[in-house]
Amino acid sequence: MKKLFIVLAMCGLTMGSMAQETTDPVQKYSVATNSFWSNWFIQVGADWNAFYSNEEHGQGLARSPFKSFRATPGFSLAIGKWFTPGLGLRTKFSGVWGRTVVDENKHSNKTWTLNENVLFNLSNMLYGYNPTRVWNFVPFVGAGINRNCDANCYSMNLSAGILNTFRVSKHVGINLELGWNFAESDFDGVSYSNIEGGRVWDSHDNKFYAEVGLTFNLGKATWDKTPDVDAIKALSQSQIDALNAQLNDANAENARLK
Structure with a gap:
């Protein structure tokens, strides 16, 4: 799991530096606030999930996110709004195939997650708004609920990650997202725990994911110069x-x- 954290951190640093390189200082300017109905967007994506449960703590299972007993594909739908060029909110649904990791056998279940995320477009916040910037670097944090349909239970979760958007046109973009859902211990449908002390994430169920998708900007997608x-x-x-x-x-x- 430490390797996953390191990979996420290195990706974040790399993406941040590339976002800076694509900034055109000539285009930077202050913007006026738009109406509530402006700057909405919809996202659709496909992802690859890796599940790490609290029940596997101490068993020495393989940590690779590509092992069949912990990995599964998924999809997501999201709708959001930018209130300023640097600050936005997003409601995201993701699912629906999950894993219960208690040993190296594959245990499947059906799950979905509904999260509310706060988005921080650091490219705009640090380097100024640029409507033609190719790459925007957007960390996010949030919280929400999980539903395990097979076990008929709900659990709360916290989320964090890095969203990167690549401009194709004014209304269409490609997004690459790396994220982490930190959930209660019964997210995978198993309520018992092997934890006696240990690290914080070992006492909870965790889902790491990598996602690629499309962003569709609705209506007025830019900001006017003040x-x-x-x-x-x-x-x-x-x-x-x-x-x-x-x-x-x-x-x-x-x-x-x-």
Whole structure:
């Protein structure tokens, strides 16, 4: 599991540096807040899940995320909204094939997860809003519920991960996501525990996933540049000065005629 954490961290650092390289400083500018109905998006994706249960603690099972007794494909649907270029919310449904990992035999079950995520677009927050940026680096955190349909039980979970979006057009993007769901110990349908002390994640059920999908931006998907107040004030003052000059000329002409 330590290797998985290291992989996620290295991917995050790499993606962050690449997001910085794709920033065009000419395009950076302050933006005005849009209406509530603007900047919504829908995501669809396919993922690969690896389950790590609290019941396997101390058994020395293989940790590879590709072992058949802990790995399974899945899919996801999500809808979200950006409230600013750097801050958004997303509601995400994912499922539906899971694993109960108690030994090296494959134990399948049906599960789904519904999470609410807070999204932080660090590319926009750190380097300025750029509507044509190719790569956006978006860490997220959240919480939600899991449902194990086979065991007929619910459990709570916390979530965290890295969402990376690649711009194809104004309304379409490709997304690559790496994530972690940290759930209660009965997420996999098994309520007993082998834990006596140990690390925090060993006492809970964990799901790590890698996902690729599409993002569809709905309606107004960009942000307008805020007016330059100083420029407007300068323009207004110059217009006032021009009117005063014209009035002074007219008064001088009237005085000459008299």
